[in-house]
Amino acid sequence: MLCTNKQKCILPKLREVLIQYTKAAIQTQPPDLLQWSADYFTAVALGDIPPVKQGQERRPWSKWKDLTPELLKVLHQRVGRRLIINADELAHMWKSLNLPKDLFASVINVGYFTEEIEWLKFLALACRPIGVVKTLKILCEVLSGDYDDPRIPFSTLQFLYTYIAEKDGEISASHVRQVLNYLEQEIIGPDGLIKVSDFTQNPQVRLE
Template sequence: MLLLLSDFFSCSYFEALCRGKSPPVREQSGQVGLCNWAELTPELLKTLHSRVAGRLIIHVDELAQMWKALNLPTDLFNSVMNVGHFMEEIEWLKFLVLACSALGVTITKTLKIVCEVLSCNHGPPQIPFSTFQFLYTYIAEVDGEISASHVSRMLSYIEQEIIGPNGIITVNDFTQNPRVRLE
């Protein structure tokens, strides 16, 4: 896919964040700044998630309108679209985890943020293990630096040693356990 020059920087920036590396810095060139855009936060992602209203698939135009209504940066939206290779129909959870990676920098931090966004309770953030498994597998695949065998070993360990009969994973299960190394 060909990228416009303005999209190239966004894509490079987002990919660096996704891989846990220092992002490139854009030089000041007299272009209009992003000062009138809202900064992406977990709270805004939670609002966006609530507006998606439980759908697994969302149309790109509808999601773009929701993103714009929250006054979020268009270049970040385009970067997520490019990195995820999304077209007209977007798998919402894949888009969400990539958007969270712009905040999380590392895979562990990204998954922590996405758990916070998806969690419906008022206690410690938690989600179904099956959702965690899907998100971790996807973000590791996009990252490209974590082997599929490592992902499989971690998921197997978590499922066998940590997850109880309720099938729920909490943030502490993968952030506080020294035997769980997602990166």
């Protein structure tokens, strides 16, 4: 980059680095900003995941490749119809499928789960790194047990989409309400069920 005496040289990537840092700081709200900043930039320099909460904290999908829809379906079947499951019991199920421990810990941390885990929230966060649309598609497949345009209750989709959007941190609550209102008024029939194609192949529906 060429600079004159009257100009200040700005590194090409500095703007993007500062934008990401500012967004992460606002999202995390650290009590000790200086220490958190030191930890943040150390992690970035080392290529590690920075200490950022919720929507900004993401892991590459490559590290989640072992968590296939088929394994999620097995987990769901083992949980049964329970809405709440004990963390130790779920950890044992996870281990029995030879899934990486750090993935389990990551989902627990992002969801702020303790001893009692809301299963649908855990399931949603387990799919989270692949994006909202693909996550909801996999959840429909897992919950319905059907891979050919599966259907689930619209109320379940409402719950999952709202929760995923909240954790994503980049989808406004007003946008979520607009999408759900459209689906409820224009798409959902008397049976109260929604198909995957209703939100993946409809040009009027933009989840992200």
